[in-house]
Structure formats: C-alpha cells, structure tokens
Amino acid sequence: MHILKIQGFDMRTGLTEDLIARVLGAAPKYTLAELEAKFPPRALPDGAMVTRFAPSPTGFMHIGNLYGALIDYKLASQSGGVFMLRIEDTDTKREVSGAVDVVKRAMSDFGLKYNNDEKYGPYYQSQRKDIYHSVAAELLRTGRAYPCFLTANDLEKIRAEQTAAGFGTGVYGEFARDRDITSDEIIRHLDNGEVPTIRLYSTGDPGKRIFCKDAVRGSIGFPESNEDLVLIKSNDGLPTYHFAHLVDDHFMRTTHVVRGEEWLPSLPMHYQLFRMMEWTPPVYIHTATLDKIDAETGKQRKMSKRKDPECNVAFFLQEGWPVESVMEYLGNILASGYEEAKLKGAVKNFWEYEMKPKKIPMSGALFDMKKLEWWAKEYIGAMTVSDLVKSVVTWANEYGDEKQKMQVANQDYLTAVLAIERDNPRRIRKDFITWKQTLGIEEFFFDELFVPNTEYKYNADVLRAFLETFDIADDKDTWWNKIVAIAEKFGVKNGDVAMDLRVALSGRTNTPDLYSIMQVMGKDRVIKRIKAVL
RNA sequence: GGUCCCAUCGUCUAGCGGUUAGGACAUCGGAUUCUCAUUCCGGUAACACGGGUUCGAUUCCCGUUGGGACUGCCA
Incomplete structure (x- = not known):
C-alpha cells in the first residue's frame, strides 16, 4: 500500500480507471469539469436565493415538511431566486x-409553486446516478474515497465491539x-462477486474542532468527524443522503439549505465534504421541530403520526x-412579526410579508389548534360572500359526503344562507372555522x-300568536315590534318569544340573527316548521 | 455513554445591559345584543435555577436542571 502525503494528511493512492469502473459497475460518464460546465452557476441577481x-x-x-417548504418558498420568492422540488x-x-x-x-394545494429548470435536473435522485458516480469516481481516483467490503454482519460485530468497549x-x-x-485485495473481493460500498476516506481528526455556520444559530463548534461515511x-x-446533498x-x-x-x-461531516471538494457550502438553516399540546394531558409532546391526524x-x-390560514399560522411561527404587520394592515397576507432568515425560531414551536382556529376565523371573516360560497362548494364537491354535496347543490340558497350577518364588515360572524x-x-x-327539537318546551300560545301576525314582507323593525307585542300580551320576555321561534325553526338554541333566518328560509318553510311543533 | 441544539405569561413570541418586561391566542370579568357569535372595555398570567462579569442583568460568560436531536449501506 502506497501512502502519499498530501497537505499533511496520509492519503490513499487512487484507483486506476479500470478498477474504478469495476468498483462502480461502469465507467464514470462525466469528469468533474464536465459536470461544472453542464451545471454552471446560475445567472441570478445579487442576493437571489x-x-x-x-x-x-x-x-x-408531514406538517413539518410543509413548514420547511414554506421557508424555502418564501426565501426564494422574496429574493427573486429559485425554489426547487427535489425528490x-x-x-x-x-x-x-x-x-x-x-x-x-x-x-399545489398550499400554493407552493416550484420551478424545476430542466437544465439543472433531473430532480429525482434515483435518476442522477451518473452524476453521483462521476463524483465518486473522482474521489476514488484521488484516494479520497475507497471501496469497502464490510458486510452487514461485519458492521454489526464492529458495533457490538465498540459498544462493549465504550467507544462511539x-x-x-x-x-x-x-x-x-x-x-x-479489491480485485480479489470483486472476483469473489462482492459489491462494495464507497466510503469516504476521512481525514478528520476528532481532536480538532471544526466550526460550522448556521444562519440562525451562528457558529457551532464540533469535533471533526473521522467517520468513513458511506457515499454510495x-x-x-x-x-446516501450526505453524498447526495453534497453533489446535488x-x-x-443551491444557496440556502433549509432542513430540520x-x-x-x-453538519461537520457536510462541511468536511464541501471543503474536501473545494466547493462553497450553502448557507444552512436548521429549523426546530413542530410539537403539539396534548389535548388530554395539556402537556407538550412531539407530533405523532398515530395520535395527531393534523400532523398529516x-x-x-x-x-x-x-x-x-394554515399558511398564515405556519408563516407567523417562522416570521413572528407577520401577525403584527397584518393586524396593522401593513400587509394583506403572508406572501406579501418579507421574512428575515435570522428570525426563524430555533426553539421548538408547539402546534396550537386554537391559534390556527383564530387565523381561520379571521380569514373567513374577511372573505366576500361569493368567495366563501366558492370555497365551500369546491371543498364539498371534492371532499364532502352526500349530505354536504346536497347542501351545495343549490348555490342560490347556499349563498343566502352564508350571507347572513355578513353585511356589516364591523360585525361579521366569526363562527366559521372550516x-x-x-x-x-x-x-x-x-x-x-333539519332535526326538529322535541326536547324543548315550546310556548304554543306564543307560537300561534306569531303565526297569526307573521308576514314575510315585514321589515326588521316591524317584525320585531310584533314579537315585543306578543311578549307583552303573554307576559314573557322578548327573548323568550325569540327563543321559541329560534328552536322551532332551527332545532337549536343558538343561531345567527333570527330575522335573517326567516328571510332566507322563506314564508312556507317558516310556517311549516312552526306548525310542526304545535 | 459521547456529541450537539434549545430554555420569557398556559401557547406563539417582542426584547438584543438600565423597560411599569410589550403584543397575539387562550382564559377570566364587564358592556352591547332576541340566543350564539361579533364588537368594545378591563383583569389574571412569564424572564427555569445557581454562580460570575458589570454601577446595573431577561439580555454577556460558566455551571446545574429540564426538554430535544444525532450516534444506520433511513432520510
């Protein structure tokens, strides 16, 4: 075995082209220079991410995936850069x-448009083998990587040995x-039909420290990694992820890598990889995970696939x-100034708000459904009736059951129903969440x-009296005055009369404005429902 | 075990050596309303602990505790 001294490190001698081809299964398709030329630096304005x-x-x-993707998308779009989707x-x-x-x-549903320029593709890692192998070949050629014939069994033994001895x-x-x-030896293994992994010939020294940068956490010191990590x-x-990250x-x-x-x-391994290639590492942003508050215990815990449907x-x-509103909620976590800016009217939505990478929180955020509900109520409350109807109809047709599809079939009626208490922008009902x-x-x-309420004790006299004077054409004041008159006549409160009517019409004790409900239901339906409980 | 990250109201956070520690959600109380919701007023509520540094620490440093991640031919 020949050992060369390069930059003070003991290095392996490289493999011959023939051997590289045998180790990798085929001769590499590209040289490093060819790859550099094939994927040239992007022509983008300064600061574009x-x-x-x-x-x-x-x-x-996972909701955490969406959170990360939102950061990626925002960073690229607000800087005039490029946002890619890589599988x-x-x-x-x-x-x-x-x-x-x-x-x-x-x-697409959450509005994260990506732009996969063919020039830099393919975007499926499974289709980029040629590229990875070409880089691996270069490492093999220069002694910075080597074929390793350790089997799963060998690895297990090593691990057991290390654990027993208290080593990492x-x-x-x-x-x-x-x-x-x-x-x-390589040839012997190959002749034997063994297929090697390609490992990094690590020159890291755990006795030394390497300082890595994270855009929000600043400089972080680690012991250098001497792990001969698997590349192929x-x-x-x-x-492996590590090698694909380096190459891709x-x-x-990529200028900014956002990841969990x-x-x-x-990170130190990745730094060492980039340093070895003499490539500039991207700016790293490591995001904290999204946790949640347990509904039963009230305690904090990680989101779990099994217990939390909303993590999907x-x-x-x-x-x-x-x-x-989901995006606004997530957006306000990663850019906490957004909520205030929106409340002040400085921006209309999260897409308009400029986030600062440095402000991304580094401690784990809890997923708070109550706060999400608030965002949703605010969002729906600000919608026009026609937009609201459109959203509801679209949803029902795609995800709704038969009942819900039936409800949206007559859009005129649905529009009238949803328009209740939406005429005054200062007093819009905010009970709609989804x-x-x-x-x-x-x-x-x-x-x-409609499910009639049979539990409620109706005051039949009151309801009969209402029916006698009921006129759908009455304006709101006239209508109310009639109710007041009935209340007086029977010695009950105005609210009691209203409640009798409310329950008879809706089956419920809480509804939006009664007058509006009657107007929307129409004369016949009102009369029919009141008569039904008499 | 080793390495690393994190720590302000219940929750998300603002704060970047001197503040009555601010906001939002939630919660509680009051007013308005035909119920609910809305709207408007108001209240309760936090710097994990211990050492430093400093005239002065929520803020800077160290330690402790607590939470988390990694320690795979998974990402």
Whole structure:
C-alpha cells in the first residue's frame, strides 16, 4: 500500500480507471469539469436565493415538511431566486408508489409553486446516478474515497465491539478495516462477486474542532468527524443522503439549505465534504421541530403520526381548513412579526410579508389548534360572500359526503344562507372555522337535514300568536315590534318569544340573527316548521 | 455513554445591559345584543435555577436542571 502525503494528511493512492469502473459497475460518464460546465452557476441577481424542498417520498406529507417548504418558498420568492422540488428517492427499500403525487398535490394545494429548470435536473435522485458516480469516481481516483467490503454482519460485530468497549459506534480509524485496502485485495473481493460500498476516506481528526455556520444559530463548534461515511450504497448503487446533498446542492447551485434540526449533528461531516471538494457550502438553516399540546394531558409532546391526524397535511384539506390560514399560522411561527404587520394592515397576507432568515425560531414551536382556529376565523371573516360560497362548494364537491354535496347543490340558497350577518364588515360572524364545519352549522336550513327539537318546551300560545301576525314582507323593525307585542300580551320576555321561534325553526338554541333566518328560509318553510311543533 | 441544539405569561413570541418586561391566542370579568357569535372595555398570567462579569442583568460568560436531536449501506 502506497501512502502519499498530501497537505499533511496520509492519503490513499487512487484507483486506476479500470478498477474504478469495476468498483462502480461502469465507467464514470462525466469528469468533474464536465459536470461544472453542464451545471454552471446560475445567472441570478445579487442576493437571489436558490432553495429546495427535498422530501423523501414516504406517501405522507408531514406538517413539518410543509413548514420547511414554506421557508424555502418564501426565501426564494422574496429574493427573486429559485425554489426547487427535489425528490430524495434514494432509499429503494422504503419506496411507496404514488408518494410523489402526494407531495406534488400538497405543494399545489398550499400554493407552493416550484420551478424545476430542466437544465439543472433531473430532480429525482434515483435518476442522477451518473452524476453521483462521476463524483465518486473522482474521489476514488484521488484516494479520497475507497471501496469497502464490510458486510452487514461485519458492521454489526464492529458495533457490538465498540459498544462493549465504550467507544462511539461507526466505521472510523482502526475500525475501518478496508480503509487502506490495496488494489489486489479489491480485485480479489470483486472476483469473489462482492459489491462494495464507497466510503469516504476521512481525514478528520476528532481532536480538532471544526466550526460550522448556521444562519440562525451562528457558529457551532464540533469535533471533526473521522467517520468513513458511506457515499454510495452497495445494494442499489445510490448515494446516501450526505453524498447526495453534497453533489446535488452543489450542482443545482443551491444557496440556502433549509432542513430540520435533526441534521445539525451531521453538519461537520457536510462541511468536511464541501471543503474536501473545494466547493462553497450553502448557507444552512436548521429549523426546530413542530410539537403539539396534548389535548388530554395539556402537556407538550412531539407530533405523532398515530395520535395527531393534523400532523398529516392532507388532514387540513380533508377537513376543509382554509389553506391560506394554515399558511398564515405556519408563516407567523417562522416570521413572528407577520401577525403584527397584518393586524396593522401593513400587509394583506403572508406572501406579501418579507421574512428575515435570522428570525426563524430555533426553539421548538408547539402546534396550537386554537391559534390556527383564530387565523381561520379571521380569514373567513374577511372573505366576500361569493368567495366563501366558492370555497365551500369546491371543498364539498371534492371532499364532502352526500349530505354536504346536497347542501351545495343549490348555490342560490347556499349563498343566502352564508350571507347572513355578513353585511356589516364591523360585525361579521366569526363562527366559521372550516368549510366542513361551516356546512355543519348550517344544516338546519336544509329540510333534508333539519332535526326538529322535541326536547324543548315550546310556548304554543306564543307560537300561534306569531303565526297569526307573521308576514314575510315585514321589515326588521316591524317584525320585531310584533314579537315585543306578543311578549307583552303573554307576559314573557322578548327573548323568550325569540327563543321559541329560534328552536322551532332551527332545532337549536343558538343561531345567527333570527330575522335573517326567516328571510332566507322563506314564508312556507317558516310556517311549516312552526306548525310542526304545535 | 459521547456529541450537539434549545430554555420569557398556559401557547406563539417582542426584547438584543438600565423597560411599569410589550403584543397575539387562550382564559377570566364587564358592556352591547332576541340566543350564539361579533364588537368594545378591563383583569389574571412569564424572564427555569445557581454562580460570575458589570454601577446595573431577561439580555454577556460558566455551571446545574429540564426538554430535544444525532450516534444506520433511513432520510
């Protein structure tokens, strides 16, 4: 084994082209220079950020994914940059069919438009093998990576040994058996039919510290990583996350990498990778995770797929939450000044608000449904009646059940129903939270869904008296004066008369304005429902 | 075990050495209203703890505690 001294480090000698081709399964398609030319730096104005949302297609879009994607999108769009969608489908074992559609659908539903310029594609990592292998070949050629023939069994043994001895686990230093493997040995393994992984020949020294930058946390010091991490997996020849991140974010010319804080511990490795290639690392932004308040215990805990349906973004669509308010809620978490700006009228919506990367919170935020409800109420409260109707109808037709579809079939009637208490902008009802719940509140307007209240003790005399003088053409004052007169005649409160009518008409003790309800229901329906309880 | 991150009302946060520690949601009380909702007024409520540095710490440093992440041929 020849050891070369390069920059003070012991380096491996590189592999020959023939051997590289055998190790990788094929000769590399590109040289580094060719890749640089194929994916040139982007011609973008100063300050333009290039970001990407890079989910692995699990068939499930987590609210945390949406949160991260929103940051990516905002950063790119407000700076005149580019926002990409890259599918990290390097784990063939976990592949789920249709999973990419789930992601794309969510992106489009929540208004996150991405711009995947073909020039920098493909955007599926599974289709970028040539690129990864070409970079890996270069590393193999220069002794900065090596083929490793350790089997799963070997790895398990090493780990057990390390655990027993109290060492950190991993393939590093003396535990990296094949670190200094010779060409002859490689050939022997290859002839034996073994397929290697490609590992980094790490020159990191844990005794030294490396300082990495995070845009919100500042400089963070770590011990250098001496882990010979896997670059290319043996089972499918695809890269690991680390290597794909290095290669893709360099050649896609990503300027800002937004990812969950679970990536913080691998930051030094990524720094070392970029440094080794003499590439400029992107600006990193590690976001805190979204937790939630447990409804039963009132305690804080992480969002879980099993316990929290709302951790799946599809939940918000199915339940008919206004997507804009979900984005406003999320947006206000990542840019806390937004709420105040909106309340002051400085901006109309989150898309207009300029967020500051440095202000992204670094401590975990709790998902607060109550606050989301408030955003939703505010949002719906500010809608015009026709927009409200449109949203409700669209939702019902896509996600609604038969009852809900029936409710939106007659749009004139629905419009009249939803227009109640919306004429005065200062006093708009704010009990609508979701499209689904909105239709639920209004069920009593529909004869097919109306449930008469048989528990309530109606004052039949009062109701009869009302029927005698009832005229649908009365204006509101006339109508009310009649009610006052009836109350006086029977010695009850005005409110009691109103309540008898309210329950007879709606089956409920709480409704919006009674006069409006009667106007919308129409003469016949009013008379019929009152008579029904007499 | 090792490494790293985090810590202001119940929740999300503002604050960047001197503030009556501000706002929003929630909550409580009052006013208005035919109920509910709305709207308007008002209240309760926080700097995790211990050391420093300083004339002065919520703010800077160290430690403790608590919470979290990572320690895979998963991302």
